[in-house]
Amino acid sequence: MLWTSLWRVLKMSLTSMWRNGWLTITAISVMFLVFLTMNVFIIFGTSFNSAIQSIGDKVDFTIFFKSDAPEDQILQFRDTLTHNALVKDTAYTSKEQALEIYDQQKPGTKATLQDYGNPFSASLDIKTSTPASLDSVAHSVENNPLVKKIKYSKQTVDAINRGTQLLQQVGMTLLVFLAIIAFLVVLNTVRLAIYTRRHEIEIMQLVGATDWFVRGPFIIEAVYDGAIAAILSTVVLYFVFAHFSTQLIDLSYLFKIPKPDFGLFAAIRSGLYQIVLGAALGAVSAWVAIRQHIGK
Amino acid sequence: MILIQGVSKKYGNKFVLRNINLNIAAGDFVSLIGPSGVGKSSLMRLLIKEEKCNIGKVFVDGEDIEYIPRGRVAQYRRKIGTVFQDFKLLRNKNAFENVAFALEVSGRSYRQIKDIVPKVLALVGLEDKANHFPNELSGGEQQRVAIARALVHQPKILLADEPTGNLDSYTGWEIIQLLQRINNFGTTVIMATHDQNIVNAIRRRVVALENGIVVRDQYAGRYIS
Known part of the structure; x- marks a missing residue:
C-alpha cells in the first residue's frame, strides 16, 4: 500500500x-x-x-644578513624558519649568488667588485602562508643577531x-x-x-x-x-x-x-x-x- | 445514525447554532431548510469535522466525533459522502480521475478503481463523459460527478449542501431525483437547501432553522417561509 x-x-x-x-x-x-x-x-x-x-601571494619580504654572518648559521636559521607554520616558502641567495646576479644585469662588474671584497649580503626571501602573517614573521626575526635588515613595505602589506x-x-x-x-x-x-x-x-x-x-x-x-x-x-x-x-x-x-x-x-x-x-x-x-x- | 445533542457553535461572539438536538435514523432523507446564514452549512461542517462545536455532542454511527484523533479524520470522512453547491471538483482531473481520486486516497488498487469508477459514473448517467474535464461539463454534469465521487466509498451518509444552488430548476430537479434514488438504496441523505419547490415536491422530513435554532422538525414536511 x-x-x-x-x-x-x-x-x-x-x-x-x-x-x-x-x-x-x-x-x-x-x-x-x-x-x-x-x-x-x-x-x-x-x-x-x-x-x-x-x-597576497605576491607579497613577501627579504632578510639581509650581516656580511660577517657565517653561512652555516644562516642556513640553520633558514631551516628553522622553513618549519614555521606561518612560512610558506623560502629562497636563499648567498653573497656569491647575489654578485652573479648583479654581474648578469651589469656584465663586467664582477671582477671589480670582487677586488673590493664582494659588498653584497646573503639574503633570504620569505613568503608567508597568508599576507596577514607577514608582520608577525618579520617581527619574530628582526632581533636575530645574524640579521642586518628586513626589507618590506609595512604600509603596502597592511593596505593589501x-x-x-x-x-x-x-x-x-x-x-x-x-x-x-x-x-x-x-x-x-x-x-x-x-x-x-x-x-x-x-x-x-x-x-x-x-x-x-x-x-x-x-x-x-x-x-x-x-x-x-x-x-x-x-x-x-x-x-x-x-x-x-x-x-x-x-x-x-x-x-x-x-x-x-x-x-x-x-x-x-x-x-x-x-x-x-x-x-x-x-x-x-x-x-x-x-x-x-x-x-x- | 446521527445524534446531535445540545450543540451550539459560535464564531467570535456570535452564535450560529444554538442548542441543536436532532436524531437522524439510518435511511432518512432530511432537508435542512432556512434562509442563508441560519446555520445550515455550519451544521454540515460540524458533521464532516471541518469545524468543532463549542457546546454539545455529535455522534455519527455511534461514535462521538469529538474524540476522533486528527490522524483518523481522513478515514472518518471517507464514511461520509459530501456534495457542495460549487461542486468542488479538481479542475485538472477529468471526471474519471475525480471519482478515482477518492478511492486512490484510501489505497484501493488500480484494478478495484477500474472496476468501481465506471459503475458509479454509470449510476449518475455519465458513463460517456468519463474523460471530460470539469470545464467541459455542464453544471448539472459537474454535480453528478461530485455525487459519483461522494458515493464511491458506498457511504452510509450523504451530505448535500445546497446541491441545486448553482443549477437551473430542471437540472436541479434531476439532481434531487438522483439523491432520492441514492436514498432508496439505504443511504441517509441530509440536504441543506432554501429551494421551496424542491422541499415541497419531495415531501420528506424537514428540519427548519432560524437564527441557529431548530424551529420545526416535521416528517413529510413542507417549506413554510
Whole structure:
C-alpha cells in the first residue's frame, strides 16, 4: 500500500505539472533565473577571490644578513624558519649568488667588485602562508643577531591585508544576501503556485485524503521544479561559457583575474550540487507553503 | 445514525447554532431548510469535522466525533459522502480521475478503481463523459460527478449542501431525483437547501432553522417561509 501510494503521488505530481503548464513554467522560470544569478555570482566571485589571493601571494619580504654572518648559521636559521607554520616558502641567495646576479644585469662588474671584497649580503626571501602573517614573521626575526635588515613595505602589506579582507567580507556578505533573496524568491514562487491551487487542498481533504497524501504531490512537484530549474541553469551556463570562451579570456586578461572556469567537469559538479539544492529548496518551500492550507 | 445533542457553535461572539438536538435514523432523507446564514452549512461542517462545536455532542454511527484523533479524520470522512453547491471538483482531473481520486486516497488498487469508477459514473448517467474535464461539463454534469465521487466509498451518509444552488430548476430537479434514488438504496441523505419547490415536491422530513435554532422538525414536511 505504501508503494502504491508513493507511486500514485509521484505520478500525480507529473500529471499535475503537465496540466498546470503555465504555473509550472512560471515557477521553473523564476527558479531558473535565481540559480543562474547565483551561479554567475559564484563563478565570477571565485575568480575574483583567487585574484585577490594571488595579490597576497605576491607579497613577501627579504632578510639581509650581516656580511660577517657565517653561512652555516644562516642556513640553520633558514631551516628553522622553513618549519614555521606561518612560512610558506623560502629562497636563499648567498653573497656569491647575489654578485652573479648583479654581474648578469651589469656584465663586467664582477671582477671589480670582487677586488673590493664582494659588498653584497646573503639574503633570504620569505613568503608567508597568508599576507596577514607577514608582520608577525618579520617581527619574530628582526632581533636575530645574524640579521642586518628586513626589507618590506609595512604600509603596502597592511593596505593589501585590509583590502583583501574587506573584499572577501563584502563578497561573503553579498553571497549571503543573494542566498537569502534566492530562498525568499523561491519560497514565494512556490507559495503563490500553491495558493492558486488552495481549493485543491481543501477538496483533497474533504474526500478523505490524509495530510501526507495532500502534501505529497505538491512537495514532489516543487522538487521536480527545483531540479529542472537547476539542470536548465547549469546547461545554459555551460553553453554560454563555452560560446564566449575567447571573450572571457580577453576579459580576464584585461582585469588581471583568472579566467572564470565553467568547463564540463565544473558544470557537472555544480549541476549536481544545484539539483540537490534546488530539490531541497523546492521541498522546503512547498512544505512551508502548504502548512497554511492544510488541516483547516 | 446521527445524534446531535445540545450543540451550539459560535464564531467570535456570535452564535450560529444554538442548542441543536436532532436524531437522524439510518435511511432518512432530511432537508435542512432556512434562509442563508441560519446555520445550515455550519451544521454540515460540524458533521464532516471541518469545524468543532463549542457546546454539545455529535455522534455519527455511534461514535462521538469529538474524540476522533486528527490522524483518523481522513478515514472518518471517507464514511461520509459530501456534495457542495460549487461542486468542488479538481479542475485538472477529468471526471474519471475525480471519482478515482477518492478511492486512490484510501489505497484501493488500480484494478478495484477500474472496476468501481465506471459503475458509479454509470449510476449518475455519465458513463460517456468519463474523460471530460470539469470545464467541459455542464453544471448539472459537474454535480453528478461530485455525487459519483461522494458515493464511491458506498457511504452510509450523504451530505448535500445546497446541491441545486448553482443549477437551473430542471437540472436541479434531476439532481434531487438522483439523491432520492441514492436514498432508496439505504443511504441517509441530509440536504441543506432554501429551494421551496424542491422541499415541497419531495415531501420528506424537514428540519427548519432560524437564527441557529431548530424551529420545526416535521416528517413529510413542507417549506413554510
